[in-house]
Amino acid sequence: MxxxxxLEEAEFYNIGPLIRIIKDRMEEKDxxxxxxxxxxxxxxxxxxxxxxxQMVSTMxxxxxxxxxxxxxxxxxxxxxxxxxxxxxxxxxxxxxxxxPGCEASPKAKLLQARDTRx
Numbered sequence: 001m002x003x004x005x006x007l008e009e010a011e012f013y014n015i016g017p018l019i020r021i022i023k024d025r026m027e028e029k030d031x032x033x034x035x036x037x038x039x040x041x042x043x044x045x046x047x048x049x050x051x052x053x054q055m056v057s058t059m060x061x062x063x064x065x066x067x068x069x070x071x072x073x074x075x076x077x078x079x080x081x082x083x084x085x086x087x088x089x090x091x092x093x094x095x096x097x098x099x100p101g102c103e104a105s106p107k108a109k110l111l112q113a114r115d116t117r118x
Contacts, residue, residue, distance in 0.1 A: 003029075039093040042066070049082040062091045 003022055010018040043063075047055050049072075056065055065087070072084035 040090045041093050042088060042090045045087045045089065046071075047085055047087060049085065052085055052087070055087065059089060063089045064091065066090050 003026055007019065007022040007026070010022060045055065052068075059065070067088040069086040069088070070083055071086055072082065
């Protein structure tokens with residue numbers, strides 16, 4: 001709301017640099033509000049009880065533990081029987097800067113436009 005008032009005054013007094021700054025800030029603010037939440041990739045890994053600790057502790061960077069589901073028997077009939085688990089992990093999907101359907105932010109477009117003028 002305050003930015004709109006400053007923009008109105010800057011336009012009234014014809015202060016070009018201030019008009020551009022305020023418009024940039026308003027576009028950036030609008031972009032961050034309407035930005036789509038990040039997408040995630042999910043994987044389901046099957047493991048034995050003895051493998052569980054090692055698997056979780058050696059997960060690659062960016063992968064996050066989500067859920068553990070026990071799919072094995074709840075009864076142990078011998079020392080060789082182990083519970084089986086499904087481990088659900090996720091990673092935030094980052095699209096390539098030049099990938100299909102990827103569009104630069106308004107701020108990036110503005111900086112690119114300024115860069116081509118120089």
